[in-house]
Amino acid sequence: MHRAEHSRQLKEAARRIGFDAVGVAAAVPLDEEFDRYQQWVDAGYHAGMGYMARNADARRDVTCIVPEARSVIVVAKNYYTPHSHGSQGKIARYAWGDDYHDVLPPMLDALIAELGQIIPGSTSRRYTDTGPVLEKAWAVRAGVGWQGKNGNIIRRDIGSWFFLGVIITTADLDPDEPMPDYCGSCTACLDACPTQAIVQPSVVDAGRCISYWTIETKADVEIPLPIVEHLDGWFFGCDVCQDVCPWNRFQRPTDEPRFQPRLGQTTLDPAEIVTLQPETFVERFRRSPLKRPKLGGLQRNARVLLDTNETDKETT
Ligand code: B12
Ligand code: SF4
Ligand code: SF4
Numbered sequence: 001m002h003r004a005e006h007s008r009q010l011k012e013a014a015r016r017i018g019f020d021a022v023g024v025a026a027a028v029p030l031d032e033e034f035d036r037y038q039q040w041v042d043a044g045y046h047a048g049m050g051y052m053a054r055n056a057d058a059r060r061d062v063t064c065i066v067p068e069a070r071s072v073i074v075v076a077k078n079y080y081t082p083h084s085h086g087s088q089g090k091i092a093r094y095a096w097g098d099d100y101h102d103v104l105p106p107m108l109d110a111l112i113a114e115l116g117q118i119i120p121g122s123t124s125r126r127y128t129d130t131g132p133v134l135e136k137a138w139a140v141r142a143g144v145g146w147q148g149k150n151g152n153i154i155r156r157d158i159g160s161w162f163f164l165g166v167i168i169t170t171a172d173l174d175p176d177e178p179m180p181d182y183c184g185s186c187t188a189c190l191d192a193c194p195t196q197a198i199v200q201p202s203v204v205d206a207g208r209c210i211s212y213w214t215i216e217t218k219a220d221v222e223i224p225l226p227i228v229e230h231l232d233g234w235f236f237g238c239d240v241c242q243d244v245c246p247w248n249r250f251q252r253p254t255d256e257p258r259f260q261p262r263l264g265q266t267t268l269d270p271a272e273i274v275t276l277q278p279e280t281f282v283e284r285f286r287r288s289p290l291k292r293p294k295l296g297g298l299q300r301n302a303r304v305l306l307d308t309n310e311t312d313k314e315t316t
Pocket of ligand 1: 033034036037040041049052092093094128129130131132133134135136137147150151152153154160161162163164165201202203204206209211212216236237238239241
């Protein structure tokens with residue numbers, strides 16, 4: 001059978017499994033993107049994420065992961081639900097429901113199983129924020145979206161509220177064309193970022209990003225004052241640069257019920273979190289992305305927000 005037919009069948013399977021978009025790129029080295037990644041690391045923009053500086057070979061060349069890989073399949077899963085952020089104790093939209101690290105892998109496994117039917121004998125490995133893969137660079141190459149000036153991958157049909165998943169495979173599939181950039185002359189995200197973390201179009205310095213400080217750092221790390229001063233109620237993650245993006249007017253509600261806000265909540269109460277007991281934490285945040293910084297990290301965030309509220313009261 002022709003490889004165009006294989007690609008068609010794969011895409012049909014991806015839609016059937018519930019992905020909102022799918023594309024294919026040839027598994028050739030990411031030379032240009034890799035150079036930019038290297039510059040990002042050299043500039044120290046990975047801040048305390050030591051793992052981002054490791055396994056550089058695999059980030060450049062996926063055949064370090066799957067020898068004889070021919071194709072990289074990239075899928076998108078929409079997580080948008082029509083609720084708003086509230087104003088205090090705000091949680092980033094991606095973390096309102098169940099953790100995508102639990103939701104996406106079985107879907108990717110189902111797609112790998114289908115691929116095994118379409119091209120028997122193919123070997124594949126999946127990733128969704130789980131290894132040294134430049135998922136956004138692959139998404140652009142596979143035509144799943146373009147990289148916006150806010151650093152995220154965007155599509156014209158659903159905006160940017162989606163997760164990425166990647167399958168590296170020995171299956172020889174028809175590659176798609178990269179998607180052109182539709183940011184144009186817009187600079188809304190650069191202008192709106194409260195901490196000027198977008199240091200140049202599409203380049204985010206994690207060390208200045210609220211998302212990094214509130215999600216990726218541990219309890220014993222103090223959030224620097226210039227970040228604290230601009231938290232504006234963000235408890236976990238930050239969505240400012242996506243909220244202002246005009247392409248997110250094209251957002252559509254997800255069909256995945258597990259991405260609905262747990263207990264209907266899109267905020268956390270800092271006063272409640274500072275006194276939360278470990279057993280309750282484990283119970284309440286099982287399968288939630290909010291467990292990533294552990295109870296200590298969440299309590300550090302809660303204390304910062306409570307302190308900021310106190311200071312606000314004193315100065316007004
Ligand atoms: C590290 C990481 C972070 C870090 C660093 C963010 C970043 N922009 O890289 C922090 C903790 C800050 C973070 C935050 C968020 N993240 Co994050 N993160 C990752 C992770 C693990 C690696 C990303 C990476 O490789 N970064 C390194 C840099 C070098 O990569 P890059 O941005 O692709 O770099 C390119 C640009 O700098 C560009 N570039 C450089 N110079 C130039 C010049 C020009 C002209 C151009 C066009 C491009 C360009 O080239 C580089 C290479 O292609 C990925 C999962 C994965 N394995 O890919 C998720 C991932 C990127 N995150 C994701 C999400 C959802 C988020 C948040 C929205 C969560 C939130 N609401 O708080 C925020 C968004 C912040 C932002 N504005 O980027 C999703 C994005 C989905 C999407 N639609 O794009 C991913 C893909 C996870 C997933 N599987 O779904 N994240
Ligand atoms: S997530 Fe927030 S802090 Fe980070 S780049 Fe976007 S707007 Fe700036
Ligand atoms: S806000 Fe404007 S510049 Fe930023 S990603 Fe969206 S379209 Fe691009």
